[in-house]
Amino acid sequence: MTGNEKGGTGKSTIAMHLIVGFLRKGHTVGSIDLDANQGTVTRYLLNRADFAKTRGLRLPMPEHHAIKLSTLGNLEDAQSDERNRLQETLEYLSARHDYVLMDSQGSDTYLSRLAHSHADTVITPLNDSFLDLDLLAEVRGEPPEVIGPSRYSEMVWAMKKIRAERDGGLIDWIVLRNRLTNLDARNKRAMADSLHQLAGRMGFRIVEGLGERVIYRELFLQGLTVLDLRDEGAKVPLRMSHLAARQEVRILIEAIEAGMKRDEPEEPEEREEAKEEEVGARLLAQEAGSERA
Numbered sequence: 001m002t003g004n005e006k007g008g009t010g011k012s013t014i015a016m017h018l019i020v021g022f023l024r025k026g027h028t029v030g031s032i033d034l035d036a037n038q039g040t041v042t043r044y045l046l047n048r049a050d051f052a053k054t055r056g057l058r059l060p061m062p063e064h065h066a067i068k069l070s071t072l073g074n075l076e077d078a079q080s081d082e083r084n085r086l087q088e089t090l091e092y093l094s095a096r097h098d099y100v101l102m103d104s105q106g107s108d109t110y111l112s113r114l115a116h117s118h119a120d121t122v123i124t125p126l127n128d129s130f131l132d133l134d135l136l137a138e139v140r141g142e143p144p145e146v147i148g149p150s151r152y153s154e155m156v157w158a159m160k161k162i163r164a165e166r167d168g169g170l171i172d173w174i175v176l177r178n179r180l181t182n183l184d185a186r187n188k189r190a191m192a193d194s195l196h197q198l199a200g201r202m203g204f205r206i207v208e209g210l211g212e213r214v215i216y217r218e219l220f221l222q223g224l225t226v227l228d229l230r231d232e233g234a235k236v237p238l239r240m241s242h243l244a245a246r247q248e249v250r251i252l253i254e255a256i257e258a259g260m261k262r263d264e265p266e267e268p269e270e271r272e273e274a275k276e277e278e279v280g281a282r283l284l285a286q287e288a289g290s291e292r293a
């Protein structure tokens, strides 16, 4: 899922690119819009379906759900309503798809916290300025010094704990800078240094970010992403900056996949078990085959 506590940092843009990225790798994908008020990802997918229809294209699509905030007046009722709907949707989609992607709103809500506590991977984009370091930690002074965690970091820690207690799962927290430019190289380096220092203290890892590129903005109305540009019928001439954008998105996807592989059976015993199961399954298949023959 994507998450932070600020609007306009690229959560929905990144969510859309991850949805299409995993689809284009041949996976099936479920998607959840937790920011149903803005509905960016929902509208984007509607645009995508329209565009495909009018152009006669076959664009890969996820199975999409939007989760609206509860309208119940009583706080407890509202929370249990949201909890039930999120859990049902997550169970439904994870049983059917290889990946489930959630796009969250940029504010601290019950629904967003809950979603974090179910995530395997949280992707936090931030704009490339010292102002946005605030999203991760309270930073003051010159040279900048970390005073303590931000509200959002504290929330992620709390959800990591809830997740671990619930099912022993780990949340892989990825931070990436968005809208990188070449301007003011010295400031950028200082920002990168501060971010690296924070990573260890706050428990996230840093993945190479996305550049500031018009193409990330241009494709919304067609419901396309930079990963769709090679499709015949998309009719957007592929430029150097588009190739660079595609590469940026691929690096992010590979980083997410690498994080998920770390959670796979590593223990020798588990590996043995996995092997035994595989051999067992093959024998069963052979038996079934000879019976049929």
Ligand SMILES: Nc1ncnc2c1ncn2[C@@H]1O[C@H](COP(=O)(O)OP(=O)(O)O)[C@@H](O)[C@H]1O
Pocket: 006, 007, 008, 009, 010, 011, 012, 013, 014, 040, 106, 178, 179, 180, 210, 211, 212, 213, 214, 216, 217, 218
């Ligand atoms: N790397 C980028 N380059 C150029 N524009 C971007 C980039 N990332 C996001 N944007 C634009 O910034 C705006 C906010 O992005 P959005 O993904 O909606 O943020 P959020 O979901 O965090 O509120 C959108 O208009 C989007 O097109």
Ligand SMILES: [Mg+2]
Pocket: 011, 012, 013, 035, 038, 040, 104, 105
């Ligand atoms: Mg958004």
